[in-house]
Amino acid sequence: MTNVLTPVSSAAEHGDATVDVAALGELLLGKWAHVRLAARELAGLPELHKIEGLSHTEHRRRVFEQLGLLVQKNGVHRAFPKRLGGSDDHGGNVAGFEELVLADPSLQIKGGVQWGLFGSAVLHLGTEEHQDKWLPGIMNLEIPGCFAMTEIGHGSDVASIATTATYDEVTQEFVINTPFRAAWKEFIGNAAVDGLAAVVFAQLITKGVNHGVHAFYVELRDPASKEFLPGIQGLDDNIKGGLNGIDNGRLAFANVRIPRTNLLNRYGNVAEDGSYSSPIASPGRRFFTMLGTLVQGRVSLNGAAVAASKVALKIAIQYATERRQFNAASDTEEVVLLDYQRHQRRLLPLLATTYAAAFAHEELLVKFDGVFSGAQDTDEDRQDLETLAAALKSLTTWHALDTLQECREACGGSGFMVENRFTSLRADLDIYATFEGDNTVLLQLVAKRLLADYSKEFGNLDFGVLARFVVGQAADLTLNKTGLRQVAQSIADTGSAQKSAKALKDEDTQRQLLAERVQSMVAEIASALKEAAKLPKEQGAAIFNDNQDALIEAARAHAELLQWEAFTTALGKVEDAGTKRVLTLLRDVFGLGLIEKHLDWYLMNGRISMQRARTLAPYLNRLLAKARPHALDLVDAFGYGPEHLRATIASGIERERQDEAREYFRNLRASSDGPVDEKILIQRAKASEKKK
Amino acid sequence: MTNVLTPVSSAAEHGDATVDVAALGELLLGKWAHVRLAARELAGLPELHKIEGLSHTEHRRRVFEQLGLLVQKNGVHRAFPKRLGGSDDHGGNVAGFEELVLADPSLQIKGGVQWGLFGSAVLHLGTEEHQDKWLPGIMNLEIPGCFAMTEIGHGSDVASIATTATYDEVTQEFVINTPFRAAWKEFIGNAAVDGLAAVVFAQLITKGVNHGVHAFYVELRDPASKEFLPGIQGLDDNIKGGLNGIDNGRLAFANVRIPRTNLLNRYGNVAEDGSYSSPIASPGRRFFTMLGTLVQGRVSLNGAAVAASKVALKIAIQYATERRQFNAASDTEEVVLLDYQRHQRRLLPLLATTYAAAFAHEELLVKFDGVFSGAQDTDEDRQDLETLAAALKSLTTWHALDTLQECREACGGSGFMVENRFTSLRADLDIYATFEGDNTVLLQLVAKRLLADYSKEFGNLDFGVLARFVVGQAADLTLNKTGLRQVAQSIADTGSAQKSAKALKDEDTQRQLLAERVQSMVAEIASALKEAAKLPKEQGAAIFNDNQDALIEAARAHAELLQWEAFTTALGKVEDAGTKRVLTLLRDVFGLGLIEKHLDWYLMNGRISMQRARTLAPYLNRLLAKARPHALDLVDAFGYGPEHLRATIASGIERERQDEAREYFRNLRASSDGPVDEKILIQRAKASEKKK
CATH class of the missing domain: 1.20.140.10 (Butyryl-CoA Dehydrogenase, subunit A, domain 3)
Incomplete structure (x- = not known):
């Protein structure tokens, strides 16, 4: 058995290592390496970083401005059609989005709301006409918008939402209505402040028949005054456990009328006379198909959770190879934390799981890209994708929370300082365990x-x-x-x-x-x-x-x-x-x-x-x-620079401090001026006692 | 096997219950019931409650003012001597402190720093002369102070701290010095803003011998200008993962001179001529005895963690008995969350553990009171107390974090809203797992x-x-x-x-x-x-x-x-x-x-x-x-009122909303106007097909 307490020198850690760090880094970057690298460059920009201690209103303003920067820097349009300035690159788009979590999870999720949910709904549930009409404004942020699906009464059980969209043949309009308090749309990003429009999910009723949940494009606020349009009510969710750069809120609709053509009708249409038609006969399959676009959110969260786990482990393991505590094996040298068995037990299995989660995520992303690009888009492919995303997202988001917490505790009081990232990332990622599907x-x-x-x-x-x-x-x-x-x-x-x-x-x-x-x-x-x-x-x-x-x-x-x-x-x-x-x-x-x-x-x-x-x-x-x-x-091999880590304790400062302290004591021992320990005097006295 | 999905009516939950809630409540209140009830009355006052979303500087100011209120309301002096206006009641003092976590954990911990650590060190490590000189000002908050033990380089390993207090026979002073950066006092409550003085732990050196860690009373700031005194440096720890109502910071001493008599010399003294004496011959036992006073902090944290777990479970279980989701057992009625096996698995074992932790805490508190009152104060009693406190504090603080997180997730998105308490309490209690002993x-x-x-x-x-x-x-x-x-x-x-x-x-x-x-x-x-x-x-x-x-x-x-x-x-x-x-x-x-x-x-x-x-x-x-x-x-039976819970989802609002929704659908089904589900039309069509 190796003596694990023998101090491992810095040289041995780096120089003699048998890992080809660069090649392993390439493997981890995966198929969309170039997109990831470009997104990491973005995520390294100070103007995109989270500033701790802002009020939630200041943080919201900052993140909204950051979304504008992302547009300017062409960081967020990969999934949109080429004809509108995108690149029809679904896998790359998600890969890029994931990396933004390194800058600020609020930025990632607010971007996800705008382009991944709101924009994506128009893209996938609407026709080309809808796309041409609204996507340009959504892409360039002229129309900040909401994805209004969840209600207070129903989150993961989407089929049970109670908002209604009843077709009025006379005026050829849908009437969007919130029938009771539990049917208020809730936790909706962009709803409290920024949202000018929303894709609203509601039970489509025409000719006395409820055809189930469909998506409708609804304008919320006057673009000039930012006031709610008639019939629309909102409430601010205010402060949350994290992600406070996002203006979540509630929305309710009091018989709000929208044109018939605002139904995003790719999978279900209502003709002028009120007759309903759909390319998918089974209401269950139709629902599943429409909600299928949601899988993108789960894929992104899976990747973001992997990224956050990597950052946390890089910080905690860096610190654990520098920090010394307790002189277990020697009277003068303290032991490096990671040489303790318990510390290895705490951090290394999490590292192994993070690698597993990272490789599994890459497979998920490839599967996702296959389905969304249309290259491998059978029913079975879609079902496999759903299952894979559900399975992995659950484990990975919980894993990220466990990892962030274990890393925080493994760094003691320093782990609790917000400047060392763990607590802030953990607070922001907490909700990942229950949103986009509990x-x-x-x-x-x-x-x-x-x-x-x-x-x-x-x-x-x-x-x-x-x-x-x-x-x-x-x-x-x-x-x-x-x-x-x-x-x-x-x-x-x-x-x-x-x-x-x-x-x-x-x-x-x-x-x-x-x-x-x-x-x-x-x-x-x-x-x-x-x-x-x-x-x-x-x-x-x-x-x-x-x-x-x-x-x-x-x-x-x-x-x-x-x-x-x-x-x-x-x-x-x-x-x-x-x-x-x-x-x-x-x-x-x-x-x-x-x-x-x-x-x-x-x-x-x-x-x-x-x-x-x-x-x-x-x-x-x-x-x-x-x-x-x-x-x-x-x-x-995770490949993060200091601009991504931004943690004082991962900067090498701990090693400097410990070296300084050891040098001090070395000099003290070498000099004749240093004080003698009372304990040693007692030992000496005992020893000379024995001799007599 | 009972059909657990049969909805349990509110009446059955309350009326037919076999639990005598009031008597069980009494049992849980324990020996110091009257103190707990008085402290809960304090903790229910709006002026002592945490306001979410304050900046850390605003929060600090508020908590400092709240400490003044605690003094006014006689809430925090129970442990101090009767001759100085206290009541020599150590168990009662801790029992009262614990309950303050319900108002704001920052308030509890800042109070703990002032009276439980700083004041307590003067009380237990000083002589009557020290007590008479400083305790009145500490008790009435004229001298806000620090407990400066932990250093950047050493937290739980207190014996290795590197700050020195070297006796100078010529001037009859101790020279307090920080020899290198790792020896800066770190994470010290009251250090960044409010502290006028500190009990500083340092290696006592006299006549060339290091007698180990001792405590010294050191003035830090000019009471009028609040500026640091010469030789003292400080840094602000700024924002932390929680407890942001406390001004933690760093302190360093550049050969700061203090009178010989500022050594808190109950367990070790230096005479004018520099000769050292102690009633405890063994340096190890002496160190253990001096640090023994620290156990009070661990006992308090154990109790506060129990209290936070109770609050979380009351909120989450209340919600779980009202919230309905998924109509598993019927086409029209959704199932109450707590009737799901998984939900029982998630919450009820945590409830059982909380009861166990609460009863164990009461035993710990009785033991603590026995030792600190002197009634049962043998060496073995002290060792038992140390072991019991270490064992229970570890399990209970981790349990509180697990409980807060599970409750937060069990309440879904609502659990993430700061108004429902879980995330805020969890952020504040996070550090309980590693402070006062990792x-x-x-x-x-x-x-x-x-x-x-x-x-x-x-x-x-x-x-x-x-x-x-x-x-x-x-x-x-x-x-x-x-x-x-x-x-x-x-x-x-x-x-x-x-x-x-x-x-x-x-x-x-x-x-x-x-x-x-x-x-x-x-x-x-x-x-x-x-x-x-x-x-x-x-x-x-x-x-x-x-x-x-x-x-x-x-x-x-x-x-x-x-x-x-x-x-x-x-x-x-x-x-x-x-x-x-x-x-x-x-x-x-x-x-x-x-x-x-x-x-x-x-x-x-x-x-x-x-x-x-x-x-x-x-x-x-x-x-x-x-x-x-x-x-x-x-x-x-935990006995908390709405002034302690302060969580929207525990207010009964969920039941009201769900009742309203069910009433709406009941009416819709009863009326002939309600839309028919497309699914039902399809079923009917299939059925009539078969008949043919």
């Missing part, structure tokens, strides 16, 4: 897909959350990128004569253990639910509810497997032998970390023996100690 | 005590964190309130013929499982460390480091056991049969939750069989469903 709800959608893949009888489950999204026909049971994998049901532990955890280092063993767990959890739930589908709704729902927690855990297990697979796939792309060795070590930390996290399951289901299980923690500790000398390289 | 360090101190109790050979362990506190002789191995319990090493699972988790409901079985785990973990570590004590320091430290993670987990297990014991002891005080039944259920949720959390350990050490383990999660789910109807009573 993580708990999203994981249930993933579970629904797993069940559908497992057996066709679950294809049309209709309880709670799952009733809201129709996933269509069950896919087949072969190996499937996002759905359930069928794997051999063999008991992994019998396969190996060696009874220590070392056997778990084998890639196939890791895969088998992780995949079997998903498979087995889904099978168990499916068996419990088999009755539910046949029973009356209320009884079925009760059985379903009894398995809700297990369902969510199965979805989580599936998402973890997806991340592990992405990490393993990425390993295959690494050519440099040293980098590959270190990255494989990190992948093993991730994989074995998952197995340790769920060790109770592996034990009680006979997948891992008691004997092997007991060796897992010490084995993982040894892997962490092996990874420790490469930690700095692994965070340096 | 939780990770504190748990290692607990582990040290466990090892010392286990075997005398570990009584003087000298690695890392543990080197810093000498815990004296090992206690004996009998049942001991804070140290290690000796329990039979029998394997729990063989004792019961019944193979389901239901057997784990038995109180003795829970105790045995929890206690055996601590015992066994400590024994295992002790065996691994046996060699370490005999080896040279560096090698010993390496072995120690290899077990650091396990050590911390053992300490955590011990703290969990302490909480479980406190909960179980409290059950014995409940007389009302219904309350006892519900509270026992909640204790079982807590106990079985701990066993589930550590199920891997129980499995791989053969304490629980695979068969029984597989029944644990479903069994716990059933307990949660049983506890669910009592959830509102259990949070109502």
Whole structure:
């Protein structure tokens, strides 16, 4: 066993490292490397940075001005059509947006509201006529706008929103109405101050029939006076836990009339006479298709959460390789934090998970680009994309919060100073766990897909959350990128004569253990639910509810497997032998970390023996100690400059201070003037006592 | 199995409940009920409440003024001597302080700095002369002051601070000096703006001998001009992740001279001629005794974290019993959030843990009062108090952060609005995890005590964190309130013929499982460390480091056991049969939750069989469903009024809105005007198709 407390010199950390930092950096930048680099250049500009301590009104003004700068600098139009000045580059657009989180999450999300939600709705739900009419103003920020979907009464359950858009054949207008307080649009970005217009989601009613949720373009404020137009009411959400550069607010509509042609009618139209038509016959599929554009938000949040985790780990690991505390191993030298086992346990598994999340995100982005560019745009592609985005967004946004918090605590009081970024980023990213789909709800959608893949009888489950999204026909049971994998049901532990955890280092063993767990959890739930589908709704729902927690855990297990697979796939792309060795070590930390996290399951289901299980923690500790000398390289590969980190404790100041202190004490020991410790005098006295 | 999705009516929640809310409230108020009620009255005053969105400078001014109000209202002098206008009531003083967190955590902590640290240091480390000279001004806020202990270079490792206080025999002065940048006092409350004086901790050097850390009273600013006195430098810490009502800052001393008599000399004195004397011969014990007063801060934080957890759970559970989402069980009625299994899983175990933490805190407070009143003040009492405070403070402050976050997410977007308290409280309490002793360090101190109790050979362990506190002789191995319990090493699972988790409901079985785990973990570590004590320091430290993670987990297990014991002891005080039944259920949720959390350990050490383990999660789910109807009573027993909760979503507004919405749809269904769903038309068409 290596003596992990032997101080690792700076030279060893950098010079002898076997990681090719530059090449690894390239791999992490992925397919849209050039866009990411350009966006990072933007994100490095001081005028785009968050200034801490602004009032929320000052912060809002600053962020609005920053959106203007983004327009000027051509940073935000990649997803829009070429004919309007964009570049029809959906993957690149999201890749660029993600990086803006480094400047200020409020900037990222306010930009996301304007171009990713409001603009995107006009782009994807409207016709070319709509696009030509409104997109130029949306793109250049002449029309700041809202994406008015969520209501106080319904967030993730979009199908239940209560705002109505009733067609009036006489005037050929839609009448937008908020029937009660719970139907007020709520948490709407750009609503409190800046929004001149909104895409409003409402139940489309014509000729006495409710055709479900559709999107309508509604003007909100007079462009000159900025006053609300007649019939429109608003409230300011004021101060939030974070993202205070965004003017969230509430909106209500008192029978507001808009032209018939303001219906964004790509997937559903109302003719002058009030007759409804749609290219998609099934109301469920139509709803799913219209809401499909929302997936872009989830993809962006996934990427932004990865970026924030990277920044946090770079700062905390830099500090942990400089800061010394407690002289455990020597009377004069204190130990560097990252040499402590506990510190490795705190930070390195988070680093491994961040790598897994980053590689998985790249796969998600490629999938997203395939669907949105039209290159791979079958129903199944769209469903895969939905499932993948839901699974990954949930895990990654929670991971970012955990990482930011652990990093903050690992840096002690310094971690709490806002100048060191953690607390500010954490406050801003907090809401990522519940917006663009509450993580708990999203994981249930993933579970629904797993069940559908497992057996066709679950294809049309209709309880709670799952009733809201129709996933269509069950896919087949072969190996499937996002759905359930069928794997051999063999008991992994019998396969190996060696009874220590070392056997778990084998890639196939890791895969088998992780995949079997998903498979087995889904099978168990499916068996419990088999009755539910046949029973009356209320009884079925009760059985379903009894398995809700297990369902969510199965979805989580599936998402973890997806991340592990992405990490393993990425390993295959690494050519440099040293980098590959270190990255494989990190992948093993991730994989074995998952197995340790769920060790109770592996034990009680006979997948891992008691004997092997007991060796897992010490084995993982040894892997962490092996990874420790490469930690700095692994965070340096993220490629952030000081303009992105902007954290005092990552500036090298800690090393300077500690060096200065050690020098002081070295000189004191060398001189004859230095005071002697009372303790040492006592020891000497005792020693001379003994001699007598 | 009960159908947990059957809506529970408001009447059932309140009227038929078997919990005697008032009596349970009394039990929770504990020994210092009258002080708590008086402090809650203070905490309910609008002029003491946090106003969100103030700049940090405005917030600081407001909190400073609030301290003046606390003085006027006689809220903060209970711990001081009667002869100076206090009431010598240490337990009551802390009980009162804790409740102030409900008004504004900045107010609580700034008050803690002034009276609990600065004033307390003069009280406990000074002589009567010091007390008479300075305490009146400290008590009435004429002398706002600092507790200048922590340095940039050393936080939890207080023994390593580098500020020096060198005695000059010629002038009979101490010379306070900051030798390098890492020795600047850092994160010091009252340092940036308000502090006129400070108790400065420094290495006392006289006649060429360093006698270790002592406390000195040092004037900082001119009372009139508020300018720093000559030789004193300061920096403002500016904005932090929370607690921005406190003016934290840095302080440095350039050979600042203070009178000899400004040494707070209760435990160590320097005579005019420079000779040092102390009533405590051992420098280690002397250091431990002087730092012993710090325990008060940990006790207060423990109580404040309990209070914040209670507030959060009252708000989130109130909302969860009103908010409806997704119509899982019926086509027209949506389900109340708390009827979902996942929501029960999210909130009710946190509620159970909060009860455990509250009962454990009361025991800690009684112990604290015993020691500080002098009623039970042996060395062993002090050590027990230290261990108990370290163990509980760590778990409780982390628990508060987890609870605030889970409650915030469980309330979705509304949870993110600052008006609903979670995000603001979480930001303020974040630092509780690392100040007054970093939780990770504190748990290692607990582990040290466990090892010392286990075997005398570990009584003087000298690695890392543990080197810093000498815990004296090992206690004996009998049942001991804070140290290690000796329990039979029998394997729990063989004792019961019944193979389901239901057997784990038995109180003795829970105790045995929890206690055996601590015992066994400590024994295992002790065996691994046996060699370490005999080896040279560096090698010993390496072995120690290899077990650091396990050590911390053992300490955590011990703290969990302490909480479980406190909960179980409290059950014995409940007389009302219904309350006892519900509270026992909640204790079982807590106990079985701990066993589930550590199920891997129980499995791989053969304490629980695979068969029984597989029944644990479903069994716990059933307990949660049983506890669910009592959830509102259990949070109502916390006894907070709207003036403490101050959260819009806990005001009943959600129920009003949802009732209004349901009424609207009920009317719509009853009328013939309501639109028909397209889906229903399609179903009807299909049905008539079939008939043909």
